[in-house]
Amino acid sequence: MDLTSDLTAEQTEMKTTKDQKTLLAQANHYINPSSGGIVPPIDPSVTFARGDDLELIGNYVYGRYSNPTYEQLESIVCELEGGEKALFFASGLAAIAAVFETVNMGEHIVAPKVMYHGTVDWLKRISEKRKIGLTLFDPTDPSALTQSVQAGKTSLVWIETPINPSWDVIDIEKAALAAHSAGAILAVDCTVASPISTKALQLGADIVFHSATKYLNGHSDLNAGVLVTGEINSRWEDIDTVRRLTGGLLGSFEAWLLLRGMRTLAIRWERCSESAMKIAQFLETHPAVEKVMYPGLPSHPSHDIARRQMTAGFGGMMSLQMKGGEAAAREFVSRARLFMRATSLGGVESLIEHRRTVEGPHSEVPVNLIRISVGIEDVNDLIADLEQSLSSVSIS
Numbered sequence: 035m036d037l038t039s040d041l042t043a044e045q046t047e048m049k050t051t052k053d054q055k056t057l058l059a060q061a062n063h064y065i066n067p068s069s070g071g072i073v074p075p076i077d078p079s080v081t082f083a084r085g086d087d088l089e090l091i092g093n094y095v096y097g098r099y100s101n102p103t104y105e106q107l108e109s110i111v112c113e114l115e116g117g118e119k120a121l122f123f124a125s126g127l128a129a130i131a132a133v134f135e136t137v138n139m140g141e142h143i144v145a146p147k148v149m150y151h152g153t154v155d156w157l158k159r160i161s162e163k164r165k166i167g168l169t170l171f172d173p174t175d176p177s178a179l180t181q182s183v184q185a186g187k188t189s190l191v192w193i194e195t196p197i198n199p200s201w202d203v204i205d206i207e208k209a210a211l212a213a214h215s216a217g218a219i220l221a222v223d224c225t226v227a228s229p230i231s232t233k234a235l236q237l238g239a240d241i242v243f244h245s246a247t248k249y250l251n252g253h254s255d256l257n258a259g260v261l262v263t264g265e266i267n268s269r270w271e272d273i274d275t276v277r278r279l280t281g282g283l284l285g286s287f288e289a290w291l292l293l294r295g296m297r298t299l300a301i302r303w304e305r306c307s308e309s310a311m312k313i314a315q316f317l318e319t320h321p322a323v324e325k326v327m328y329p330g331l332p333s334h335p336s337h338d339i340a341r342r343q344m345t346a347g348f349g350g351m352m353s354l355q356m357k358g359g360e361a362a363a364r365e366f367v368s369r370a371r372l373f374m375r376a377t378s379l380g381g382v383e384s385l386i387e388h389r390r391t392v393e394g395p396h397s398e399v400p401v402n403l404i405r406i407s408v409g410i411e412d413v414n415d416l417i418a419d420l421e422q423s424l425s426s427v428s429i430s
């Protein structure tokens with residue numbers, strides 16, 4: 035079933051001219067061709083019937099291959115990113131694993147040594163088990179990525195930007211040049227930048243990834259991941275095969291919830307970017323704070339790249355390092371009354387976490403580092419909560 039086949043000329047024109055805020059708010063100007071309903075429906079079917087001639091009635095066979103609810107979702111994200119095709123998965127890591135699955139024994143992957151810890155853990159595991167070369171580069175060194183690629187051997191460069199939890203911004207255009215010069219593809223985890231602010235495919239990436247659990251959904255009530263490709267080629271077909279055969283798909287209900295969550299993505303992003311900037315400026319002047327890491331601050335080492343690459347705001351993620359070491363950092367987090375003590379990011383509610391506690395004993399994150407995800411609450415309430423927590427911490 036082509037959900038858009040019965041569009042009037044006016045609707046078709048609307049679909050080709052709109053801004054991303056309009057695209058999202060209207061779920062790509064969705065109008066149900068048979069009922070006129072303006073909300074995309076949920077289709078929970080996992081199998082699809084054939085007529086008495088044994089031909090399929092629609093274009094669907096079986097839920098593990100495709101389903102109208104997540105195809106609708108995929109078409110919106112694909113358009114948002116300016117890509118050729120999108121594929122949704124049951125979680126961010128399921129999507130990441132599908133990309134790594136396409137790397138063959140003897141090939142080589144390049145990735146930053148600091149990024150979302152689950153991605154690093156998975157990369158280390160598969161490179162060891164499958165005899166794939168792995169170089170983890172220092173993302174704070176501008177020439178490290180170029181020096182890490184091996185012409186003819188590196189087949190995948192994976193980057194994350196901004197990088198968790200320092201929020202260093204990697205220059206996607208430069209990374210694409212480095213990857214392509216070695217004959218590799220560039221895949222970019224843009225979860226923290228959101229598709230509102232960074233258009234990785236337009237900057238030269240081959241594949242862009244989002245943990246849709248975060249900003250895309252925005253309500254902390256489902257896990258999902260999405261990949262969007264700039265070109266349909268053999269690697270993309272391989273990724274599609276991995277999804278079809280391993281079944282790492284999100285269910286129709288989650289896809290539908292995500293369609294609904296994405297309608298407010300642009301406005302949520304705008305609000306959390308504005309509030310985060312005010313909070314970062316407040317924290318930077320507080321005597322109990324040693325350092326604030328937020329790409330929107332001129333003091334952040336990546337600020338110039340961020341201003342160029344993050345074209346619609348710097349988002350809601352920041353870290354701070356406390357004076358007084360680990361004890362002070364833990365005490366600060368424990369005093370929060372409004373910020374919720376939980377991991378994750380990109381939801382409407384603001385979260386605070388002592389990152390080393392969340393990542394575990396193998397973490398290389400500084401012991402005094404606190405990670406904050408700014409939501410859409412009143413910014414003065416949020417600053418007041420941080421102020422009361424900070425003022426009650428004893429710094430020796």
Ligand SMILES: Cc1ncc(COP(=O)(O)O)c(C=O)c1O
Pocket residue numbers: 125126127128150152153194198223225226245246247257258259378
């Ligand atoms: C930057 C980033 N990438 C990927 C993931 C993995 O996504 P998921 O939790 O949806 O599997 C996360 C999760 O926190 C993340 O923060």
